[in-house]
Amino acid sequence: MTGDAPLLDVQDLRVQFDTDDGIVHAVDGISYSVAPATTLGIVGESGSGKTVTSLTTMGLTRSRSTRVTGRILFQGTDLLTLTGEELRRVRGNEIAMIFQDPLSSLHPFYKVGRQISEAVRAHRDVSKAAARDRAVDLLELVGIPDPHRRVDQYPHEFSGGMRQRAMIAMALANEPKLLIADEPTTALDVTVQAQILALIADLQRRLGMAVIIITHDLGVVAEIADEIAVMYAGRIVEHATTASLFASPEHPYTWGLLKSIPRLDTPRSEELVPIQGRPPSMINRPSGCFFHPRCPYVSEEHTRIDPRLEPTPGDPDHSVACLLAPPVRSEIWHGLIAGSSPELLRGLAVPAPTPVIAAPGPPERGRGA
Amino acid sequence: MTTAAAEPLVEVRNLVKHFPITSGILFQKQVGAVKAVDDLSFDVIKGEALGIVGETGCGKSTTARLLVRLLDATSGQIRFEGEDITGRKGSRLKALRREMQMIFQDPYSSLNPRKTIGSIIAEPFAIHGLHGAKGERRKRVQELMDRVGLNPEHYNRYPHEFSGGQRQRIGVARAIALEPKLLIADEPVSALDVSIQAQVLNLLRGLQRDLGLTLVFIGHDLSVVRHMCDRVAVMYLGKIVELAPSDALYGFPRHPYTGALLSAVPVPDPAGGRRERQLLSGDVPSPANPPSACRFHTRCPKARDLCSQDEPLFEDKHGGTLAACHFPLTPEEAQLSLPAALTGGYGAGPAVGEPA
Numbered sequence: 001m002t003g004d005a006p007l008l009d010v011q012d013l014r015v016q017f018d019t020d021d022g023i024v025h026a027v028d029g030i031s032y033s034v035a036p037a038t039t040l041g042i043v044g045e046s047g048s049g050k051t052v053t054s055l056t057t058m059g060l061t062r063s064r065s066t067r068v069t070g071r072i073l074f075q076g077t078d079l080l081t082l083t084g085e086e087l088r089r090v091r092g093n094e095i096a097m098i099f100q101d102p103l104s105s106l107h108p109f110y111k112v113g114r115q116i117s118e119a120v121r122a123h124r125d126v127s128k129a130a131a132r133d134r135a136v137d138l139l140e141l142v143g144i145p146d147p148h149r150r151v152d153q154y155p156h157e158f159s160g161g162m163r164q165r166a167m168i169a170m171a172l173a174n175e176p177k178l179l180i181a182d183e184p185t186t187a188l189d190v191t192v193q194a195q196i197l198a199l200i201a202d203l204q205r206r207l208g209m210a211v212i213i214i215t216h217d218l219g220v221v222a223e224i225a226d227e228i229a230v231m232y233a234g235r236i237v238e239h240a241t242t243a244s245l246f247a248s249p250e251h252p253y254t255w256g257l258l259k260s261i262p263r264l265d266t267p268r269s270e271e272l273v274p275i276q277g278r279p280p281s282m283i284n285r286p287s288g289c290f291f292h293p294r295c296p297y298v299s300e301e302h303t304r305i306d307p308r309l310e311p312t313p314g315d316p317d318h319s320v321a322c323l324l325a326p327p328v329r330s331e332i333w334h335g336l337i338a339g340s341s342p343e344l345l346r347g348l349a350v351p352a353p354t355p356v357i358a359a360p361g362p363p364e365r366g367r368g369a
Numbered sequence: 370m371t372t373a374a375a376e377p378l379v380e381v382r383n384l385v386k387h388f389p390i391t392s393g394i395l396f397q398k399q400v401g402a403v404k405a406v407d408d409l410s411f412d413v414i415k416g417e418a419l420g421i422v423g424e425t426g427c428g429k430s431t432t433a434r435l436l437v438r439l440l441d442a443t444s445g446q447i448r449f450e451g452e453d454i455t456g457r458k459g460s461r462l463k464a465l466r467r468e469m470q471m472i473f474q475d476p477y478s479s480l481n482p483r484k485t486i487g488s489i490i491a492e493p494f495a496i497h498g499l500h501g502a503k504g505e506r507r508k509r510v511q512e513l514m515d516r517v518g519l520n521p522e523h524y525n526r527y528p529h530e531f532s533g534g535q536r537q538r539i540g541v542a543r544a545i546a547l548e549p550k551l552l553i554a555d556e557p558v559s560a561l562d563v564s565i566q567a568q569v570l571n572l573l574r575g576l577q578r579d580l581g582l583t584l585v586f587i588g589h590d591l592s593v594v595r596h597m598c599d600r601v602a603v604m605y606l607g608k609i610v611e612l613a614p615s616d617a618l619y620g621f622p623r624h625p626y627t628g629a630l631l632s633a634v635p636v637p638d639p640a641g642g643r644r645e646r647q648l649l650s651g652d653v654p655s656p657a658n659p660p661s662a663c664r665f666h667t668r669c670p671k672a673r674d675l676c677s678q679d680e681p682l683f684e685d686k687h688g689g690t691l692a693a694c695h696f697p698l699t700p701e702e703a704q705l706s707l708p709a710a711l712t713g714g715y716g717a718g719p720a721v722g723e724p725a
Contacts (some may be wrong), residue, residue: 160425161653189424189589192632198648216563219635242639243627260567262596263472265636265708268615272596273370274567278532350582 006033006073007210008057008178013070015049015056018158022283026052029070031309039204039211041225041242043218043257048216049234049278052064054180059087074178093123095233097173100164100183106155112166119173120307135178138169159193168199171198175207182214197224218257222246230254233280233290234362236309240318250312250320250329252295255336273342280349287324297324297332297349324349377412378551378583379436384409384445388432390657403657405431407607407698409445410683413551418577418584420615421599422630425667426656427604429587433555436585437469438462467497470544477538480528486539488526490514493546494658509571514540517572536567545576552577553585558593570597591634595619603627606687608663609683613690619707623686623697626665628706640646647706662697671696 010226015027023325044050046351055061058074059079069297072079074095079087088092099105116138117131126134132151139147142165155163164335166186171179182201185193204211215221220240222229228245230238230253238251249255256275277294286293288303302323309321320327328348335345387402413419418456421429436447438454443459447455453463458677470493473479480489485574490510493499500506511521517538528536537557544552558566575596588594595615602612603626611624622628632647649668654660660667666676675695683693688705698706 045564129417161652163719189653190591190633191424191629192652193635194646195648197635198646216634218563220639222639223635246637246639257563260564261637264592264595264619264631264634264639266640267621268595272567274571275564277566278534278565279562288708289568291617 007034007036008212009033009071009073009158010053011071013053013056013071013072014068015052015061016067018065018067024282025234025285027056030229030231030234031070032236032239033228034175034210034212037208038226039201039213040230040233041221042212042214043178043216043221043228044231045216045279047233047282048231049282050231051182053231054097054182054212055185055215057180058091058095058096059084060232073225078330086147089123092119092171092176093174093224094176095174095178095180096174097180097182098164098167098171098184099184102167102187103155104168106163108155111152111154112158116151116166116170116173116325119170122313122344123174135169138172139166141164141172141203142168142169142197146178149320160188161195162190164192166198168196168203172203176209178210179204180212180214183216184213185220186215186217193220212286218261219263230257232287234282235290235321236307236319237291238318238320239309240315244315248318248330249333250318251291251322252297252324252332253291255333256294259305259336270339273336289321296346297328299350373558375414375417378450379413379585380446380448380451381412381436382420382446382448384412384432384435384447385545386428386440387443390688391420399528404607404659405656407659409607409609411602411609411612413583413585415550415583416581417527417600418586418598420586420594420601421586421604422588422601423515423604424653424654426590426606426631428607428656429534429589430555430603431587432604433471433553436551437471437553438465439471444632448637450581467547468549468638469551469553470547470549472537472540472544472552472557474553476533476540477528477560479540480536482528485515485525485527486531487568489528490538490542490546493543497547499547501635510542510546510596512548516576517542517543518568528708532565533561533570533592534679537561537569541576545580545582549582551583551585553587555587556589557586573597591619603630606656606659608664608693609691610665610694611690612683613692616689617690621687621690622706623690623692623703624694625669625671625696625698627692628698628703629670632706634708636704638708640644663693671698 003111010032012029015028017024017026029122035145039168042050052061056068057079113135116135120126120131121135121318136147136151139150144162144165158166185196188196197239199222208285213221213225215247225242228250229236232253240256243368249258259273260275262272275294280290288305289307305323307321308321309319312318313326331343331348346348384406385408386406387404390400390401390403391397392400411431421432431440435442442455446453457465464588487510490513494506499507504674511524519535519538561569563677572663576582581691586594586597598615601613601618602609605626613628618627622631629647629649647670651668654667662678662680663676666672681693683691686692686697
């Protein structure tokens with residue numbers, strides 16, 4: 001969404017897994033791009049495909065039971081066409097990734113410093129001593145106190161926040177152009193989370209990397225992302241700049257996410273509006289709009305027509321996949337922030353002659369397993 | 370609900386729980402102790418929702434387990450309806466458990482996978498010999514399932530057939546089965562997806578209102594605890610550092626640790642949320658070897674010599690706010706730690722206020 005040539009350009013990516021129960025459509029035709037030195041936030045719940053997207057970018061979903069189509073262009077090269085050997089030269093070098101759980105991502109038997117120098121030596125022909133010096137520098141860069149001593153310690157001697165710092169150090173070993181951070185702070189306490197987010201933002205500024213941050217926490221992306229893609233059931237349902245997404249969200253799922261979390265900056269008495277039901281099965285997906293079984297503003301045609309991700313009339317950088325008419329969406333969102341309930345606002349979306357109250361409610365309570 | 374005259378349901382006095390650290394294989398000897406909970410005193414008022422917040426290892430879950438007597442206290446006293454329950458055993462402890470129930474964090478490991486939902490929710494009845502007639506017990510369980518938003522027809526299903534949010538509803542149904550007076554919820558929504566969290570939070574709020582429950586809500590998410598609770602206690606390294614009515618705590622925090630916690634919470638509002646961060650340096654020290662005097666002094670931006678020498682008293686700092694600090698935050702410092710939208714009045718940011 002910026003003028004620069006994108007560093008990463010994902011085009012119509014689909015990832016399917018064959019399982020005994022059927023084909024899992026984990027990622028279903030998503031496209032996005034990341035410009036150099038910018039941050040993209042991908043927001044979604046468990047099972048929305050956000051992690052599979054990034055694992056596929058890293059070539060980590062390749063297997064006989066996986067089908068991947070589309071293109072992942074990194075600096076013009078399609079990563080999906082690379083051989084394993086070629087991909088290994090990119091991975092950990094130009095694209096690096098940090099994972100949610102720093103404890104299980106570090107090898108418990110090896111010293112932290114050795115694990116970092118291994119990442120260096122995998123891509124650079126340097127001596128062990130030089131790699132170790134680099135490890136010390138990296139630990140210092142990510143703010144680990146006393147790096148000369150820490151480099152010879154084992155992961156269990158590090159606290160959770162320090163382990164995540166060590167993971168970041170490892171990811172930065174070869175000065176990647178793109179850093180993918182998959183829920184980097186979910187396992188951490190809030191004060192440590194603030195430290196890690198500040199660290200990522202600071203490193204991005206100093207090293208000029210692009211960052212993709214994957215999270216379920218809208219607060220986290222509001223803090224550090226330039227633009228945000230909201231994923232639901234393997235698709236991007238809304239994509240906008242951060243300011244625009246929070247100021248005028250367009251998709252009912254995004255509204256649901258925003259209205260269902262308690263936040264520090266709204267009155268305490270404000271009622272939470274949960275999203276009814278639960279995410280759909282990725283094997284037997286709903287007809288029409290994937291969100292329609294949970295959408296309070298559903299009408300009959302939404303169960304048949306599958307909406308495309310299209311720019312909104314006022315803002316070409318703000319795309320949404322929703323069948324509601326743009327003026328109706330805007331009216332509903334303003335009703336929601338004024339405190340109206342989705343049940344009352346339903347009447348705006350369904351221009352039926354019946355009174356609003358008599359309209360059937362949303363699929364109640366999401367019963368059944 | 371939180372007036373001074375209100376009657377306490379639970380009174381905790383000087384509660385201590387130390388877990389011994391031992392060494393040696395054959396002849397184990399104690400070489401130290403993890404001071405998980407160290408000299409806690411607080412009341413839980415009848416009908417209120419009391420929140421306990423803190424980071425990993427601050428002792429909040431230990432406190433919950435001490436309250437329901439899943440752990441035995443090292444010293445101190447817990448009174449329930451005026452009676453000392455600290456040393457209760459046997460049938461009298463069992464009788465007490467009818468009055469206090471717990472909801473656990475992990476809805477996957479807290480339900481027996483080999484039992485049906487019906488028998489899981491009926492288990493409290495079986496243990497306490499209630500609703501003996503078979504049809505009656507089933508009817509009661511189905512009422513409970515309906516109350517928490519589960520389909521009563523799913524009585525014979527197994528936990529694996531349910532999603533995380535629904536499992537947590539099962540845990541809630543089991544906890545309210547005996548109509549307890551006190552419900553302790555230990556991070557009940559931490560394992561759930563965002564869109565599901567609100568369902569469970571609304572359920573708990575509704576139950577508390579309708580059944581007149583007293584709720585102790587343990588959490589690490591400050592926004593969730595603010596939403597759920599009338600009063601909030603902030604714990605750090607086994608101690609309560611601040612205890613205040615929610616509006617006071619979130620509007621004018623006095624303890625620097627509370628300020629740092631609030632300042633660290635990401636706010637989903639790019640315009641109003643970004644503010645001067647007071648980043649705490651370093652990590653939480655080990656509870657086996659906590660810092661002297663004020664335990665927060667090693668990380669506190671306001672610490673002076675006195676803080677490492679004298680332990681501050683836990684006392685009234687401002688209109689009902691109790692805090693243990695020699696140099697509490699000034700109003701100006703407190704404002705700095707809050708989201709801009711809060712200090713500028715509600716709804717100042719575009720995400721929550723006027724149409725953009």
